[in-house]
Amino acid sequence: MINNITIGDLSIDCADPTRTQDFYAALTGWEKREAYGCPAVVSDGGLLILFIGCDYEYAPPVWPEESGKQQKQMHFNFQVDDLLSAVEDAVKNGATKAAAQYGGDHYVTMPDPEGHPFCLCAK
Numbered sequence: 001m002i003n004n005i006t007i008g009d010l011s012i013d014c015a016d017p018t019r020t021q022d023f024y025a026a027l028t029g030w031e032k033r034e035a036y037g038c039p040a041v042v043s044d045g046g047l048l049i050l051f052i053g054c055d056y057e058y059a060p061p062v063w064p065e066e067s068g069k070q071q072k073q074m075h076f077n078f079q080v081d082d083l084l085s086a087v088e089d090a091v092k093n094g095a096t097k098a099a100a101q102y103g104g105d106h107y108v109t110m111p112d113p114e115g116h117p118f119c120l121c122a123k
Contacts, residue, residue: 009035009048012074014114015058017051023113024049026093028078060115064100076118083108083122090120
């Protein structure tokens with residue numbers, strides 16, 4: 001077992017790193033900054049998320065998954081106090097509500113402006 005392992009940061013591939021940074025900063029209220037030459041946000045707890053421009057043609061993931069289409073590689077679950085208002089805010093900032101929903105009153109799945117799926121989850 002390796003001791004003292006922590007996540008230093010998360011990196012998200014995207015076609016427009018600044019737009020994606022702006023979206024997540026608006027969604028979470030986290031601080032925007034630049035790190036390692038990339039747009040980033042940092043949470044109050046210190047989690048750093050980097051938005052990386054691709055040197056290939058970016059293909060957004062589809063959700064739910066479809067055979068032959070780009071699959072998601074990661075998925076955020078954000079805990080929120082008021083699910084309905086959080087969904088409204090996310091839409092105002094550029095997210096869309098996925099057509100397929102499986103969370104009932106507990107969570108809503110949404111693609112960000114780059115197509116990465118995430119969920120807003122009731123606390």
